[in-house]
Amino acid sequence: MDAQGRGRADNIDPADQWVINPNTGEYELRLTPSTPQSAVPGPRRATVRNSTVAPERETVPKSPGREVPAPRRRRGAPEEPPARRGRRPVKKKAKGKKILMWTGGGLAFVLVAVSAAAYLYIQHLNDNITTASDDGASTGGFSKGKAINLLVIGTDKRTGAGNEGYGDAGSVGHADTTILLHVSKDRSNATALSIPRDLITDVPDCPTTQSDGTTKVIPGSTSVRFNTSLGQSGRTPSCTVRTVTELTGIQPDDFMVADFNAVKTLTDAVGGVEVCLAKNIDDSDSHLKLSKGTHNLTGEQALAFVRTRHSVGFGGDLSRITLQQQFLSALMRKLKSNSTLTNPSKMLKLAEAGTKALTVDSNLDTIGKLKDLGLELGKLNPKNLTFTTVPVVDNPAEKTPVTVVLNNTTAPQVFSLIKSDTSFTAVKQKAAKEKAAVAARLKGTKSAASAVRVRILNGGADAGSAQETLTWLQNDEGVLKSENAGNAPAALAKTTLEYAPDQADQARRLAAIMGLSGSAMKPGKSVINSQGLPAITLTLGKDFKGAGVPLTSTAGSTPEGVQKSTADKVECAK
Numbered sequence: 001m002d003a004q005g006r007g008r009a010d011n012i013d014p015a016d017q018w019v020i021n022p023n024t025g026e027y028e029l030r031l032t033p034s035t036p037q038s039a040v041p042g043p044r045r046a047t048v049r050n051s052t053v054a055p056e057r058e059t060v061p062k063s064p065g066r067e068v069p070a071p072r073r074r075r076g077a078p079e080e081p082p083a084r085r086g087r088r089p090v091k092k093k094a095k096g097k098k099i100l101m102w103t104g105g106g107l108a109f110v111l112v113a114v115s116a117a118a119y120l121y122i123q124h125l126n127d128n129i130t131t132a133s134d135d136g137a138s139t140g141g142f143s144k145g146k147a148i149n150l151l152v153i154g155t156d157k158r159t160g161a162g163n164e165g166y167g168d169a170g171s172v173g174h175a176d177t178t179i180l181l182h183v184s185k186d187r188s189n190a191t192a193l194s195i196p197r198d199l200i201t202d203v204p205d206c207p208t209t210q211s212d213g214t215t216k217v218i219p220g221s222t223s224v225r226f227n228t229s230l231g232q233s234g235r236t237p238s239c240t241v242r243t244v245t246e247l248t249g250i251q252p253d254d255f256m257v258a259d260f261n262a263v264k265t266l267t268d269a270v271g272g273v274e275v276c277l278a279k280n281i282d283d284s285d286s287h288l289k290l291s292k293g294t295h296n297l298t299g300e301q302a303l304a305f306v307r308t309r310h311s312v313g314f315g316g317d318l319s320r321i322t323l324q325q326q327f328l329s330a331l332m333r334k335l336k337s338n339s340t341l342t343n344p345s346k347m348l349k350l351a352e353a354g355t356k357a358l359t360v361d362s363n364l365d366t367i368g369k370l371k372d373l374g375l376e377l378g379k380l381n382p383k384n385l386t387f388t389t390v391p392v393v394d395n396p397a398e399k400t401p402v403t404v405v406l407n408n409t410t411a412p413q414v415f416s417l418i419k420s421d422t423s424f425t426a427v428k429q430k431a432a433k434e435k436a437a438v439a440a441r442l443k444g445t446k447s448a449a450s451a452v453r454v455r456i457l458n459g460g461a462d463a464g465s466a467q468e469t470l471t472w473l474q475n476d477e478g479v480l481k482s483e484n485a486g487n488a489p490a491a492l493a494k495t496t497l498e499y500a501p502d503q504a505d506q507a508r509r510l511a512a513i514m515g516l517s518g519s520a521m522k523p524g525k526s527v528i529n530s531q532g533l534p535a536i537t538l539t540l541g542k543d544f545k546g547a548g549v550p551l552t553s554t555a556g557s558t559p560e561g562v563q564k565s566t567a568d569k570v571e572c573a574k
Contacts, residue, residue, distance in 0.1 A: 125367040128355035132257070133209040133362050135238035137245070141363030142253040142373060147421045148183040150373075151252040153230060153240055154306075157259045172231035173259065175240050177306070177324060180250065182418045187376065189384035189423035192328070193414070194321045195244065197227035198403045200395055204246050206239035225403060237361070248390075248415045254373070255361045260303055262357035266331075267302040269353035270346060273330045275305060276572035283311040302327075312573050318389065318404075322573075325387040329567040332382050383568035386424035390414065441518040446509040449478040453535040454510060455527060459488035459495075461544035469540065472547035477513050483530055485537075492541035495551050499536040500526040507536055514538070515550025 134140075142148045157173030178195040205220040218233055229235060229243040237255050245251045258266075267273050274296050282289045288304035288311070297305055306324050313319025355367065364370055391410040394401035417424065454473075458466040466484045473479035497520055499507035504523075511521055526534040543551060565571060 122367055125351055125355045130359045131362045131365045132237050132359050135207050135209055137238040137241040139251050139253045147185045149250055149252045150181045151241055151244055151255040152179045153237055153257045155259050174227040175230040176227055184421055184423050187379040190380050191418055191423045192387045194389040195226055196317055196392060196404055198317050199226040200403050200405050201226050201247050203229045203243050206235055206242055208236050250419055254364055257359040263303045263306060264299045265353040265357045268298050269349040270334050272296040272298040273334055275330055276570055278572040278574045281311045283308045285310055321389055326571050332567045336382055383566055385567040387565050441521045444508055445505050447505040450480055452479045452506045452510050453481040455483055455485040455529050455535050455537050457485050457488040457539045459539040460491035460542040461540040465540050465544055469547045488539050492539055494543050495541040496520055496522050496539050498522045498524045503536050
């Protein structure tokens with residue numbers, strides 16, 4: 001190889017004899033056929049193995065718009081005159097692009113870091129969660145698109161800092177406060193049903209998972225206090241779930257267990273709960289001492305409030321239940337307020353406190369599942385959450401009653417409302433709509449009494465009621481076109497008045513005379529009387545008290561005597 005081929009001639013770097021082919025994107029050694037060197041001055045050629053290299057200014061064929069780079073100058077060699085270089089100046093990268101690159105890279109790093117932190121925090125929350133087996137007692141967990149039945153159990157276990165001073169330090173943790181929360185399928189309303197701890201009931205046999213993974217059946221008990229469904233004889237929350245199912249006929253989907261610490265930490269996490277007192281309270285047992293008025297309670301005071309019973313109401317457990325319902329109503333209002341839901345630090349505190357303080361069933365074992373449940377519950381409007389208590393009466397077996405038993409008249413009605421997914425607020429709304437509808441039936445023109453043509457049937461009233469009513473209508477009220485049509489085909493609980501649309505004015509006149517409510521008026525069809533003429537039909541039901549005695553209706557109301565309140569109302573403890 002001559003001096004040029006070794007890259008020592010004309011300051012040409014051998015590497016510059018390789019050029020890129022724009023068609024293939026690869027470097028190629030560009031050689032031309034060997035020819036005798038001419039003495040005529042001209043571009044010098046470098047010989048490589050009897051071949052000559054194209055002059056350094058020669059380029060490979062190129063595509064339109066693309067230029068092949070010129071040969072590089074050897075390091076240390078003097079620069080060629082500008083006219084001979086044949087290179088295009090190298091463009092510098094725009095400063096803005098560099099900034100964009102650094103910004104994009106920094107943003108990606110931040111996103112990765114945040115995602116990693118979020119993942120680690122979620123894992124941390126998952127590690128906080130304590131679970132207990134449902135032992136097959138529940139439905140297997142709540143479902144979206146279905147009604148939700150969540151059992152919330154508050155225990156009297158004294159574990160945790162500061163709780164040993166409340167007495168009964170050795171308690172195994174009974175079901176001291178139990179609430180069955182039913183959320184309707186459409187999430188429009190809900191019922192929180194409190195179950196008294198001193199309610200006498202039966203606790204069924206309870207298969208319970210042991211620490212070694214085996215299952216032990218804990219024998220049931222008859223006619224015992226409800227609160228012994230947890231803790232007693234080694235019973236777990238699944239035993240309380242089974243007891244609730246047997247008592248109400250409603251099977252919970254999930255359960256949560258809260259101890260004394262849960263009340264304190266959850267209340268602190270939301271910045272306190274505001275309660276109202278109608279009088280001064282000084283309860284040495286619960287350690288609560290507050291003046292009449294409004295107070296924001298946190299920590300120990302909040303726990304003392306929900307444990308107080310001797311200074312409110314009748315001083316018993318039922319009075320304490322009312323106080324607890326007022327506290328939970330206030331807590332829900334606080335959770336639904338913007339001050340909590342839009343405050344990231346409070347939400348993180350709540351997540352931290354909730355996952356540490358609560359024991360949940362094995363179907364709610366991750367923060368993701370708890371979040372999904374929370375989103376479903378979050379759809380509730382406080383005004384449509386009704387707090388009520390299982391209807392009870394004093395235990396007749398005790399001379400000085402300290403326990404209670406089911407009110408067998410009203411309790412089944414309450415359970416039926418919940419099982420049929422009819423929350424109390426829905427009943428109230430339905431009653432209001434019906435009231436408006438029936439009121440409309442009474443509005444409008446009324447015919448003269450003499451124009452009313454009516455057939456009277458006895459549908460469960462005392463014997464002779466139809467004739468008594470006929471005589472009264474004709475002699476005292478001027479309804480001359482009336483007749484006794486005998487007994488109705490079937491007995492009715494309530495008196496009804498059926499009429500065709502074109503007989504509404506007659507029906508309104510007769511309803512006014514009889515003292516009937518709009519709910520007793522039944523739009524339908526007319527019948528033919530004994531004279532072959534269309535007539536309206538009055539059927540006297542079991543509620544008929546006699547001719548001239550007005551009749552009223554309570555259709556659509558909740559069972560009589562059932563205590564209830566809604567979460568949107570601020571009530572003061574008395």
